[in-house]
Amino acid sequence: MDLIANHISHRFGDLAVLDDVSFTVSAGEVVAIVGPSGCGKSTLLSILGGLLLPTSGAAELRGAPPADSLNPLTFVFQDFALLPWATVEENVEFPLLHAQLGAAQRRALVEDALRRTGLTDFRTTYPKQLSGGMRQRVGISRALAVRPAILLMDEPLSALDSQTRELLMEDFVRLLADGGMGAVYVTHNLEEAARLADRIVVLSRRPGRIREVVTVPMTRAARGEIAARERLLALQNQIWSLIRNEAIDAEREVQHA
């Protein structure tokens, strides 16, 4: 199943946020979206995931989702969006409650998602008892439980410290390794984009337009090698040079707002 941004533009009142953004996320592909603050990255993700109607253009799907997918487009949120009154297991089970599944099937999906994210021993724990990294693991586990075709990740690591970020990035690389699941990864962190994405969509300052689409010329597995670091760094520098001046302008604009 492909996800297509088809000439998407969006305005909040008089404020133009996105302007004619078009790209395609093919099945199994990871596309990162980067750009200066306020360029409409998260707005674009909300539109792609059906949580916001664009002013013009549309988010479209092409092809059928995998047969076992219960929620083909699934979000992983920056603030985790966990139910504080529910345990880890209940949080992971939450999106399955309304699905047409037997109890045993539901249990199996929850177990599998908990196992894949290393949360099996934390099933009865409440979110407030977990660290930020573990909370995000619960968010990822919940997303995996519905067998998504494409993960929509909105700065999933930005609320975490650098060590936790590194560990979770390794988890993402592992989860996306088999190529069965695609992702749209919104981030302001160019290192994350270069480590995870097959292609990087660089947006301009508001209203966000596509400035460039950069293809990462390495497999994800190869990017963990020390030898690859220099090339990844060069790629990050290339993207940074595209957005640096606009990032400075955007920062000043935010400060004067």
Added chain:
Amino acid sequence: MLDRAPAEIAKDTATRRVRFRGAGFVPDSSRHGGWIALALVIAIWQVAGSDGLVNPLFLPPPSAIARAIYQLAVSGALWQHVSASLLRIGVGWLLGTAAGVAVGFAIGLSRLARSVGITFISALFPIPKIALLPLLILWLGIGEEPKIATIALGVFFSTAISVYSGVDAVPRNLIRMAQSFNVPFATIVRKVIWPGALPAILAGFRITASVALLLVVSAEMIGAQYGIGAFVLQAGNLMQTDQLLAGVVILSVFGLAVGKVIGWLETRLLHWR
């Protein structure tokens, strides 16, 4: 420091501990502090009464009040008055709460209900409900119904306000999360909005329990033969201040008991906080 001569710095070798300046204001209560303070006040009150420092007609000592409560209990009058009040409070509170929760959720969830409901609530909430009792007697007769209706009305408005405030306070990101998984509206209400609003709803119950107590006493003072309010009024008319304060103590104990029950509910239902 930088402009000091090296020799002067070398001499300054004595260490001194950094003074502790505080760790912020942390409200902390002692486990038994409240009860000790209460016991102390009662003891002073008793001594003042026993030593004749206070006229017992104006302020009977605690022992006289305890005796009055005992006599009321032995005579069976206590249960007669308490049961009459409890019945009115119970039925009135349940009716008002059920309606308040339903209307509060409607206001919290529906734009139409919000625009209509908030207008009515803003207009009617400030009216002292006891002022409506004569009208309610005219409509519903002189039995239990007008007293129960007065309590239900008082409870209804506070409940509705606390419920829709609670619904408004549920983090929007949780609702968006549920919508992103195509969770049906009814499940979102049951699994996200209801538990999210529960802290505010239970806080509202504390207030409405006090409102019910206030209104039952007022209503019974206006038109009832039995009930704590009627008993207190009668004792006051006969200058039986020990009996009057016995009624007040019973009301206070009732308030404490309700507070304990709601505290227990909070511990059970909001353990995740």
